[in-house]
Amino acid sequence: MSNNHIVIIGGTACGPKAAARARRLDQTARITIIEQRENLSTATCGLPYYISGVIRDGSVMIAREADYFRNVFDMEVLTGTQATTIERKKHTVQTTDLKTGKQSTIEYDKLVIATGSRPAVPAWEGRDLRGIFTLSGIPDAEAIRTHAAAMTGKEVVIIGAGLIGLEMAENFTLMGLKVTVLEALDWPLPALLDAEIAAHVAWHLRAKGVNLICGRRVTGFVNDGKGNAGGVKIGDETVGAAMVLASLGVRPDVSLAKDAGLEIGQTGGLAVNEYLQTSDPDIYAGGDCVETVDLVSGGKTLVPLGSTAAKHGRVIGTNITGGHETFPGVMGTAIAKVFDLNVGRAGLSESQATRAGFDVVTTLVPSYEHATYYPGAREITLKLVAEKSTGRLLGGQAVGMGDTAKRIDVLATALTFKASADDLAALDLAYAPPYNSAMDPLHNAANVIRNKREGYARGLSPTEVKRKLDADEDFILLDVRSKAEWLAQHFENRQAKLIPLTELRRRLGELPRDKEIVTFCRTSIRAYQAQRILDGAGFKDVEFLDGSTAGWPYEM
């Protein structure tokens, strides 16, 4: 109990959570929330679905009305109010009422900065034309919803194939717009996924009619002559657009904190300790505006997610009322619905792990979400990344129409406890045919990692095999599927050769002993078995195609 005045700047996610927690722990503190928009506690993550009408009722986008905070939590709520200056020595915040322009000064004992983030938009030529949007809060969503509703059949260009960009690709498609997605890097979700998982996403986007263009940078916008964006320039080319959404990710909104002289981290986020305390011990900060610890690499990272903001809120609420709670960090966990695909990741991608200096072993395992004999099993392709020398898991990615979320959550949990592939393979996960196979896809993937580390299994990634085929290298691409599977679809390359696994032991004479052999089947299980048969027969240079045809993300 106290007579502290707790002032919280920012009312979206972290702020209200911190306020509610603080009130539960301290019934007498004075608590004030300052929010520049009209609403507190908004469900920002649902906005893409509100825009398309998947979520019909806009009122559900507000989790709790400001009056609820006033009546139930007994706190002062200043909406439509901007915090303009923090005077740390005086322990005051200057505010401006955005309607009346009236300025006020509020004294604080403890201050919470939860100012969130802003969409990053480069200073492109023509960026002030009408019809170019970013998506951050409810007003953006209302504007996009209204504009897009009038654009049925016309072209919308989404710049940036990140989480919001791909969610909007789906929702704009549902609204009847023709969608182009421009991504400067080489594949969709480049900050989250490795090439061979992202290739599944790219394939699916195109199958859903999205015009996905990767590896091209936007240089500006074309004026349609009436002050509207009429197209997006990528070098010399122009992609026609009646509407543009710039979704290049967000940057922490730290201007207020910076002006107050608080320490900003190398990532550009506000620097905080494990108690979410800034460089000023009376000021805490959380949500999108702070940087946090990456629990796998140990480095600092920016992961602007509502899930993290909510956790931050509780920690701050505890600490500003005299408690001692810590926020350990994040696992880089993310998930997105991209039309019918569920794509997720946790930990480090292969490229992130390699960049962080790890010597890695990876595997790509296509599988099903539950027992295949139980109706309705949908596919999942799982990639695991582990440290070669120790077997410690570093991260993983999953893509497919099946339940990837469960596997990502189990993986994120295992990574939190620095699990090895051995640990993962031994997990006692819930098994019954409607929910899983006797071996979860994570078990199978962990066992492939173990087989590789022990030297039994040797895999080549689809990316590597694709490179070898494109270079027309001299090797045998040994298809060990059945004749029927071969007839349905097969590699046309000269390197390809069919020997069904059931015939392999008696047809070994048909294979040259002086050439590299890469075996494959549908999911890699038979391909691995074939590799072991060939190993046993004295063949010296045999590998299997990781993920085989089910994991192959390219044209066959």
Added chain:
Amino acid sequence: MSNNHIVIIGGTACGPKAAARARRLDQTARITIIEQRENLSTATCGLPYYISGVIRDGSVMIAREADYFRNVFDMEVLTGTQATTIERKKHTVQTTDLKTGKQSTIEYDKLVIATGSRPAVPAWEGRDLRGIFTLSGIPDAEAIRTHAAAMTGKEVVIIGAGLIGLEMAENFTLMGLKVTVLEALDWPLPALLDAEIAAHVAWHLRAKGVNLICGRRVTGFVNDGKGNAGGVKIGDETVGAAMVLASLGVRPDVSLAKDAGLEIGQTGGLAVNEYLQTSDPDIYAGGDCVETVDLVSGGKTLVPLGSTAAKHGRVIGTNITGGHETFPGVMGTAIAKVFDLNVGRAGLSESQATRAGFDVVTTLVPSYEHATYYPGAREITLKLVAEKSTGRLLGGQAVGMGDTAKRIDVLATALTFKASADDLAALDLAYAPPYNSAMDPLHNAANVIRNKREGYARGLSPTEVKRKLDADEDFILLDVRSKAEWLAQHFENRQAKLIPLTELRRRLGELPRDKEIVTFCRTSIRAYQAQRILDGAGFKDVEFLDGSTAGWPYEM
């Protein structure tokens, strides 16, 4: 590589897995599988769904044909063959061909016992009558399928409300039978669930038309005069039955091992070390016939599941070919589809934890599988059990039409690493509105455990509140929901009183200060807030109803 002869007795799950792994690691060993039935590698867990036709094609119940093992794995497969004696000194197994009666002797270097389990059936009066079934392998399933198909509209009695019993209750109902389930203990899934979670299952079974009778023991069967079971006797009563399924769980099939003088554990399962080696170093055992370590309590347990058998198979396959792999144990994880409910558990139940000597704190949290503003969110009720003194998690249960499997798997993973409630609350789980809320139900439940341990939150279980109401104790059952919610449904008891949370601060004068007050809302969030407001106002004896109305499993 070796010239070992590896002999494996049992071809359902663990056996074939051990054989395949052994072959992958050792291309020259001689490997023989002995199986008394006609098929290897059967999908036993799918049989309830095959019986009803949910799984249409019986052939998918056989994962791999015997010829596949012969051709691909280069091993000898003796189906329709029973192992009758193990002579450990001579390193031989006696076998009988069940068709011809021919006896043989097979020498082994390493022997694997994977003889599985048998349904437990007491020596009830009349148990040899026609129409009384147990469900173990494919022949049982075929017999039940044929018999049940002729019984549409008639009564079937299932004895035992365990996993198989409840799966069959659903599948018999789908087949048009009138289903009665008899359970000797007080609620369904008594070995897995605590009362307040099981009550949801009981409610759902009855809502689906199942006649569930708990707390009554079967004493025998009634003869219909033609040698068929005509009813099941429970004491003086008889429940009419045109068909009976006895599903009282299974017992390890250890007769062969016992006769050979191998050590049997206190649970009745074969005793094995962490390498799954029996008391004879040349004999390994796995699957349903062995006992295993419970990783939470550290004691020995029997958990006959295909998922464990598959893991055992790999460990044994490694070790019989000279490797050193261990099986750490199980987490008691289980899940079942009971009509539209997904009910699962991991770790210890509250009653198991209390019996094991733990001082526990528990919570019951009703929640949704994903953001409620995203369409289609289904309910989940989650119970967590933790050690009071340390906050270490001991177990949990989840029930609902929503995705409980994910939460059980995350919990099982966290339990494996001896996670505390603090650890669970900090997990970076995958968040996007179609998959989860910003706070997963596990986060919320972990935070309630923390609030209780810190003394902020004080809950009473529904079981306890029901007892107080039934005893007509003098207390206030304070409904803090809105008037509209109250009008829709409310407690009629004299203890019940409505003060919506938004009005509570100004209506404190209406509440007596000398009585116990138990607050409730729909999910406990407002009820906890109300408790904190009353605490702050100086009320001395306030708790909230854990799980509130959404978690309340009784009539209101």
